[in-house]
Structures are given as structure tokens and as C-alpha cells.
Amino acid sequence: MIFQFQIDKQSGNARAGTLTTARGVIQTPIFMPVGTAGTVKALIQEELHECGAQIILGNTYHLYLRPGMEVIRQFSGLHRFMHWNGPILTDSGGFQIFSLAKISKTTEQGFDFQSHIDGSRHLITPEDAVDIQTIMGADIIMCLDSCIPWPADEHQAKDALELTTRWAVRCKTRWDAIPECRNSLFGIVQGGMFPHLREQSAEALTALDFPGYALGGLSVGEPKELMMETAAHSLPLLPDEKPKYIMGVGTPEDLVELVAMGADMFDCVMPTRNARNGQLFTSTGTVNINNARFKTDTDPVDPDCGCYACRHYSRAYLHHLYRSRELLSYRLNTIHNLHYYLHLMQTMRTAILNDAFDQFKSGFYARRAKD
């Protein structure tokens, strides 16, 4: 296993780190663009690099169903199949089985579910999740976890976290047995919005000594304040010498707040999905490019932005493309939003290295308040 994590600097609780994997070095805090089905929608590798992407995420549930493992095996993994040479993190599929699959039966053995694509029946055990992600050739893989909806009662949350813990033991055992292992396995802390359950989960997983840790079960519909409270309570429970990854979060403001609390890694469909819905992130806040006020506007979306879309196209053109439902609209909007997210992470890293995270944070909010 080639995997190292070091903290380069702290500013308050915010951390700038360096994560070394077999396929490259990742400077944290980092945002991972989501490439659900073996493609960060509409983009190619060169554009992802230009946006500042250092690592991308693949969804095991989607890839397992389509193109399927026979195809992925044919290419010795996802990298060659999708033409991405940098590090990849795959999720375990647990969250998508919970949120997308047609029928999901959770037993001690694993998940029994039906594909949302063709209704076919599948069983995924914790051992399968490790094997599948290893065949994918992912550089960071995740334990199979059991997710719960929000709100959930304490009993439900406790059952799910305890199952997640037992599955984590099985994942770790399977992963430890991989010959010439080139990936790293992260544990996922669950426990809903109950502080003592998060503590129970973190304690059990920490004892297993994973290379990294994630907080799962956040941003599942709970009020923002509750998510932030849960994250603030949970992040210090994770070992400080390991990368701390918050799954499925969030808005630019969320990232700023969570980095301030000490989180290192994030993924979220927000920049890419919202791009396809015409919502663009800028240093002064979000705009909807569909708005009629952009019809004749010759300025770029964000005059401070250095992305390909802002360097070459106007708000009027992006407005026209979006109104016309042109393919180029989704592409340029996605480039802009990913550049925004990744540039934000870089800016935060620089601020941390300069021990100036608080000043950064004041400036971040001041610019947004002005508009």
C-alpha cells in the first residue's frame, strides 16, 4: 500500500495536508468531482486537470451495474476505461443502494437490491464491496455502510451504526488479505444526528486503524445547523493524523465551515448537477444563468474567475446556450462550477499555509454579502 498523509500546517482547526497515493499526490483540503458512471459529466481529463481536479470520485453502485465488472476487468480497472490517470476514490455503493435501488433488503450478510436500471437482483456483501472497488482499481476505497434516512429514531440509528461497524470489521479483514494491495480503505462513521452514537461509531472504527476516516450520513435532509453540529462534534473524534473526509457535502459555505472544523476531503454532486440546471457559483454568490437579465450581458459569469468559460464566453452566450438546451451549456457551466469549487479549496489551502484562515473566511463572506 502506497499511502501517506501528513499535515503541512494548521490555522485554527483548519488543516493543510499532503496525501500520497500510488497514482499521485493530493494537496488537501480537497474537493473531489463526482464521476458517477465513469465520466465527470460532459468533461474530459484535460479539462478536469485545468479546473484543478487532483482526485475524482466514482460511484460503485452505478459502475457495478453499468458497464459492469466484466467490462471494467477487461480494462484492468476504471482508469484506463475512462481515460483518467490521477487518483480515484470509489464509494462502497451503500448510499446509492439506499437512495436509488428499487428494493433494498438489509441483512447481516449485506444488501439485497434491485437495479434502478433494469430491475435485476443483486446481493452485495462487505467483502464484495472491497473486491469490486479493488477490481475498479480505485486508489481509495470505502467500507460498505448502512445508511438511514432523516429523521431516524435512536434505535434505528444505533442498529445501523452497529451493523456498519460489524461490516467495517469484515471489510478490513478482506482488505488486509489483498495481495500486493495498492489501495487504501477508509472507515465510515455513522450514528445519525446522535452525538453519543457518533462517539460509539468513531471509537469502534478508530480501533480498527483505517488509513482514513469519513463521516457518512450527513446532508441527508437534516437542517443545516444540525449537520454542522454533528460534524463539529464528530470531526475531533477522528484520529488527527489521518485524513478526514465528509461525504456528500456541500455548498461553498459548507466547505468553508467544515474546513474550519478540520475536514480534509469532500465530494458532492452540487457543482456538476447545479451546473446542468443553470446555477453558477461565483465569488459574490450564486446566479441562475437562465435569468432574463443576462440576455445581452457581455461580461463573463465571474470577472474574477480564470476558468475556460469565463475567459472566452459571456453571460449572454451562456444564457443563450442554456435557453436553447445546447450540449455546450452543460459542459461550460460544469467547467465553471468545478473551477470555482477547486479554486476555493486552493484558496483555503493557501490561507491555512499562511495561518490566515480567519481572514480568508471574513473575506469570503464579505464578498458574498456585497452582491
Next chain:
Amino acid sequence: MIFQFQIDKQSGNARAGTLTTARGVIQTPIFMPVGTAGTVKALIQEELHECGAQIILGNTYHLYLRPGMEVIRQFSGLHRFMHWNGPILTDSGGFQIFSLAKISKTTEQGFDFQSHIDGSRHLITPEDAVDIQTIMGADIIMCLDSCIPWPADEHQAKDALELTTRWAVRCKTRWDAIPECRNSLFGIVQGGMFPHLREQSAEALTALDFPGYALGGLSVGEPKELMMETAAHSLPLLPDEKPKYIMGVGTPEDLVELVAMGADMFDCVMPTRNARNGQLFTSTGTVNINNARFKTDTDPVDPDCGCYACRHYSRAYLHHLYRSRELLSYRLNTIHNLHYYLHLMQTMRTAILNDAFDQFKSGFYARRAKD
């Protein structure tokens, strides 16, 4: 007006030429990718250049309706609006009014039609067509012509061509009066599939001494043989020292046959539209990437192709993207097909320069027969 055309070499009737416009030199025979709404669907300028595009086409009807002339004026034309620095040819809008608009009333004055987008009512005269295309900043603009369906009777065809001729006179008069004119106006020969009407049209338009000539009204549903007969009869009627443009045509085989007859310029939605339907052109024929036999195929679409898609991706990946209706599918397929078309034109030009067009043609068909 900056516009020159010279024949560099002939091989049989096939011509290799050089067309000089204000925005660049075009080496013929040339295929013009169609950028209907101010975008060659899914692609950016750099990709078009890499595919070998020297000039692209914009559809006046679409652009006039959306984004509309107020927006185009704001950007001093289409080039800056859509970020394309090379030459642009715009059509007059006549064919789209005929084929797309909700109601079209053709009078001596011009076309009275309703937008297919919002039902709004518009009148376009021949003078308007010249003015609109000039505001677009197109380098080559087209006369407003009156199109007919196929089959059409001789009376209908004669009426339409005579109206087209009277409109051509009005277009020419308007164009002659443009101060500091930077574009070139092409006349469009009509006359349906009636040889003597094509002669009548060509004679009348030739007398007006346009910088270039097009054959309109082909590929409108007539049998392939009839189209080829009509083109073969009509091309020699156009002045040999001027560029000869065949509008809206065609398949790779069509282009080879028509270049052999002396045609210099082409446009067609086929490579781009078919790409979005999964049909890919290769040196051995066309393939549908949706076909199940590509599921685990690690080869590129065309091992002889140097396009970005063939250099970096497999048939299996393109199959997966297409099956998953991923945005990247349309983009990579479009790159491949445009590269195929433009590379075919370059190959034909080279063959003509070597006075070896017949050998090229034999090889072209032999490779396709093999598969």
C-alpha cells in the same frame, strides 16, 4: 470585399482550390460543420480546429429567432458571441423557414412565417436576409431562395426558381450597397430535378456575377440517383472560376462523388446529428456504437483514425457512454465524425494535388467493401 478563389489543381473534374476570406484561407474541397444555434453542438473552437475545421456554418433562421439580432449586435456579430475566430458562412434562412417554421407564406415581398420556438410572427425579405447576415458578421452569406418539396411539378419548380432569381437580383443590389463590405454573397441555383430549369436558373444567376454559387434544393427526399444526376448536370453550368457549393449534402460517398464532379464546398448535419444518434463513420463504413458487440471491445472506433476520441477511448467506453446517455457520448462521437469528414476532405485534396483522384476513389470504395 476580401475574397479570392483560385484553382490549385484539377484531377479529372475534381478541383483543389484556395478560398481567401477576410478571416482566413480555406483549402477546398471543404466540408463546413453546422453550428446551427451559434454552437457546433457540444464542441469548442479548439476541438473544431483539431478536427480540421476551416470554416463553419451558422443558421440564420435559428440565430435570428434566438438569441436574436439585439444580442448578436451587442457582440458585433457571431464570431465574438460564440468564440470562433475562423470564417463563418451563414445560410439565408430560406430552407429552415420552409422546413421548420410553423406557417410560411411566400409572397413576392418575402417570407411571412411563425417561429417554431414561440409562434411569433416574422417577415423576412431578400434585403433583410442580406442585412441580417451582414450584422451576423458572416464571411460568406447566401441569397434568400425559395425552396420546394420533392416531388414538385414543373410549374411549381419554375415559379420557385423565378422568384429565387428575382430575389437574387434584390439581394445583389442590397449587398452591392453595403459600405466597406467584408463579406461575399453567393447565389443559389434552384429548379428542382428539372435539367432545363436548372439551366435557366444557372444562366440567370451567372449573369449577376456572384462571388460564388451554390446548388440548393438537393437532398430534399429525392432518390440518390436523381440527386446525383441533377448535380452532374448542374455543376458544369456554374462558372468554373468561382467556388461551387452544394448545400445540405451528404454522406461520405456523396462527398466523394460530388467532389469528383467538381464541387468545392459542402455542409450537412449528418456527421454531427448522426453522432448524437450513435452512428459513427469509419474508413470501412459506418457503425452503430449502441450495438451490443462493442460492450467489451477495447479497440478504438477506427484504428486508422487520429481523432481525440480514437486516441484515448475504446469502443466499449463509447458504447457505455451512449447506453448511459452521458453528455460526453455526444461530444466524443461528434469529434470523431467531424474528424472523419474533414480528414476525408483533406485526403481528397491531397489526391487531387497529386492528380490521383481516381486511385483515391477506388481505394475509398475498396476499404468499405471489405468490412
